[in-house]
Amino acid sequence: MKVLEVRNMKKTFSLSRKQRAIEKTKETKKIAVNDLSFTAYPGEIYGLLGPNGAGKTTCLRAISTLIKPDEGDVFVDGFSVREDSYEVRKRIGFLTSELKLEDHFTPNYLFGYFARLHGLNEEETLLRRDELFGRFGIGDFQEVKVADLSTGMKQKASIAISLVHDPEFIIFDEPTNGLDILTAKSVTDYLVELKNAGKTVIVSTHILSVVEKICDRVGIIINGKMKWTDTMDHLHQSSETLEELFFRLFEESEGTL
């Protein structure tokens, strides 16, 4: 089974002086992710839900081998991010939450570039490009510089490019952030398509409705800790709504809202 398992992951950052000033703290260390564990399964979308600064990006970066956990490990299809980061990278498609594409290039050029880096040949690249660009309606814009694309089109191009190699594991950090509802819907619809195709999908978000609509499992992460994780089905059987659960957990952990 192509599962993705996060096991007791901990990640601490040392804070620069500038950061301490911004966060108004004297601590020199920040535990961004603390003893985090969860498992994502194929054919499901796992939603990592948490407020700003909860540690979502840190968690997804560790899964994507960009940063190394201090403790614990992540297994992607059985490969450890610590030991086999190369094997892990071959299997994942990662979408960062920041700007992802260089302004100067066209979607077409960048698609070809990343296709080559992922080892696709010309023929595979063309097939895959037609498929993804067609799916997202990028065709007409493929020769327009990224700088001149709309935010929505940029995000669609980024998604297409992060999936050039048709990965089994899809890790998207806040994929609908800053998008209008139409574009957001086309993105979430596509995530559902991917899950139906048997992919393992993890998305982070701070938007409850995204989780409600597309996730099969949810993990609520507050201040670096996993406060609750289960299937949406189980949640629906309980008396609490996702919103009530989220606020209750937040108050329990932080005292106040």
Add this chain to the structure above:
Amino acid sequence: MKNMMTVFRKEFYRVMSDRRLLFTAVLLPGVAIYVIYSLMGNIIGGQVEEVETHEMIVYTENMSAEFADYLAGSEMNVKYEERDDLTFDEIEVMLLEGNMDLFMSFPSGFDERLVDYEDATELPNVDMFYNPSKQFSSNTYYQFQSQLTAFSQAVGLDRHGLDYYIFTINQADEDYEIFDEQKATGQGLASLLPMLIVMFLFSGAMSIGPDSIAGEKERGTIATLLVTPIKRSDIAIGKVMSLSLVSLMSATSSFIGIMLSLPKLMQGENINLAIYGVFEFVMLFTILLATVLVIVGLISIVSAYAKTIKEASMLILPFYFGAVILGVSSMFSDDTQSNLFLYLIPLYNTIQMLIGILTFEINTAAYLVTMISSLVYVSIFVYILNRMFQSEKIMFSK
């Protein structure tokens, strides 16, 4: 290897397809040098000409009639004025302001004293006041001084016949100025070129390095690149290669600019690059290549360390100034260093080698030390860069 080339091609395409970058990194150095040098050449050339055609303004006091007769034979362009009742303070002011080039004061009765020299108890003295900080004035001084010397020798010959002379200097009809024209030309080039070349290699790499590495961190696009299954060293080397090629192009452009403007800069003096053969050009090229790699390696490391393009540009400046200072120091020495250890110092060795090549004094051992040490530095730089690309602290610092 394949991935390295992919990264290289993309980075190179980035510059080549951007008209603005292409202009600032490749075209501008050549054009700027050409324009600056041509202007400099015109100004310097104009000055030389002016000195030659300038009418010298000489104030005299008790002017010797004998000396005036003697001068009549020369073809100097002089306007003589009498001191009359000018005070010395006024003369000083005129010299300072350039309204007078020379004030020449003979003792009274100078001509008689020359005749009655046998009864004299002391030698007559001629005072010549001039302003060494003014080109016209100092040139006038040198001309009059040599005329006066020649005049005094003529008087001496009259008095004593040949006995007066102990010997003569350079009086046979010979071409006394013996110099290696090639080497002189080479030295002319060597005083300026090394500094300019190093400066332009630097500025070429500086105009694109920060964007290519710190820029990817600043914009966050580095993450997309780092999740691909390719080696970090492929990214590092691919980027360094592309930066090097662009820097070489800007160096070539500056080189062409220098060559085209040299005839104007060194007006009158014959500059003929044909004095350099294939051997010199191969040496020059290999040294430049090694230097480009060292500079690009350095700039890449600084750019990888910085969080933003701006920070990278700031951090590079001290290295740039250091290189310029090394270049300037080379302008004042004719000879190259022979101590081989000095050729271990990056950039310094380049400048020394460039001077050596341009003046035909190639020290093979120094060449080898320079090349090998540069390659070692580059390897170390690329290794460090590779480690930096692997370091999450550096790539994802907040």
